[in-house]
Amino acid sequence: MTTAAVAPATMPERVLWKGNEAIAEAAIQAGCDAYFGYPITPQAELLEWMARRMPELGRAFVQAESELGAINMALGAAATGKRVLVSSSSPGISLMAEAMSYMAGSEVPVVLVDVMRGGPGLGSIGPSQSDYLQLVKGHGHGDYRVPVLAPASIAEAMALVADAFELAERYRTPVAILADGALGQAMEPVVPEYREPPRRPSTWQADTARGRAPRVVKSLILRPEDLEAHNRDLQAKYRSIEEHEVRWAGESLDDPEILVVAYGTAARVARTAIARARAAGLRAGLLRPITLWPFPTLALRGLARHVRAVLVVELSAGQMLDDVRIAVEGLAPVAFHGRTGGMLPSPGDVVTELRRLWSITEPVNGRHRPQRGRRPVPTEPTLATGHGEQLDEGVAAEDLPALAEVWR
Amino acid sequence: MTERSTIFAGFGGQGILFAGTVLARAAMAEGREVLWIPSYGPEMRGGTASCTVIVAEEAIGSPVVDQADAVVALNPPSLAKFEPVVAAGGLLVINRSLIEAEVRRNDVEAVELPCTALAREAGDDRLVSVVALGALLARRPLVSLASAGAAIEAIVSAKRPQILEADLAALRAGYEAAAVETVPA
Incomplete structure (x- = not known):
């Protein structure tokens, strides 16, 4: 059989890839326009990959003077509607909390990758999952949440990068990918398959004011009535995410x-x-x-x-x-x-x-099992089995005392 | 074969991560599942470096192992650290050029070779880990020698094609030395 330049009929060839590099390339293939970062172990290869690849493609790469610089550059770039990636590891992620809150408040989509290391403080460079509370419970100040995606393999991390961009833009929110040092540093065979989520039309982006009224992207809303209304909108968005995006x-x-x-x-x-x-x-x-x-x-x-x-x-x-x-x-x-x-x-x-x-x-x-009063249970979507599967019904009957033996 | 784990350990600069990468690439080329994970902690700066390679027929779970099916120890601290980790009946590849200590375990198979000296004969001291990989494959055919050679070629050709011949010679030297050595009773 002659082999010309045609796609193979069978499974595409696998490549042995380091987690950090695979995440970086997946972001590039997902249409990432700009990357901002600052080196830190165990995430450094992600930045290094971007440093090499982004200029090749004529896209923006900036190694900022600090994590603060990087995340605020990301805020500026993302406010124009560009697809923006930022990555760091735990101590650097802490530094980025303020701008993440600003992005949540001004509803700017961005994808943040945290390759977690041991803490608290400068801690160690070993793998850890001790940033869960930080990212899952909001990260910065204010009433906000960010979707947090947690890959368990390098292949899954690659797929989740594209999903993260899509979620970020669909809901106009920062999205975090929470990996750990082991995933960032390990190598596994992966099929180099990518997805570029479709671009959404410009409706809010501060891209150009030519031919239309100017748009403002900001999180400062001084009138309490207005800010509360904004918060209500944000909370409605978060409820929608909770309803539709559980995986x-x-x-x-x-x-x-x-x-x-x-x-x-x-x-x-x-x-x-x-x-x-x-x-x-x-x-x-x-x-x-x-x-x-x-x-x-x-x-x-x-x-x-x-x-x-x-x-x-x-x-x-x-x-x-x-x-x-x-x-x-x-x-x-x-x-x-x-x-x-x-x-x-x-x-x-x-x-x-x-x-x-x-x-x-x-x-x-x-076991003596406690029961709770009946209340509506919304449908739970899943990744593994598709969306909309009904899992279990609320247990009827009267409230009983909670189970005594709940251990830490 | 279900799931087989190998720990490569030695000084930074002995090619520990390289040898593990060769095994991982070869296993991938043979259609297996594989996971390569380095110890990227502070011990890499001047102390002992190590990496774990898990080769399996099915999706791999844990990246950390309780026990290793094989340990390649290229310097004294590596033997001290990882000798207890070898599973009973597992394999211990020891670089006798640098390690004087005797093997204490009597429930493992030990291959004791002057890996550094063999590497020097093949062309470069730094190929010590490739010699050890050859020895490992002689006793535990995790991948074929040909696959390992092809993996070395794929990695080395891109960056330093001038050392390819020495690399392949080192792989063969380790393989042959371990294949002829008698297994202790």
């Missing part, structure tokens, strides 16, 4: 006795641990949030009713744990296992925790 993936969820909730690298450790536990007869399953905000609250609640316990695994001292407990509402005991400072839990550690948890909990049927 999660499940594994071994047919019959789990213990449900593990973990994201990113922690979810991969959990996956191996679950396989090992199942081989030994302990039925565990995994719920892996892909959007950390909006959190898959209803999916988790539906599953929590049917398990004897929930185990949260994180590379932190327990940050997503809070959202898990809110979702579980005492329907099952919630336990936690985490490592910090750049340390990773091993699959063996997680198996040990699963065994321990199994031994001190009761089967669902033998």
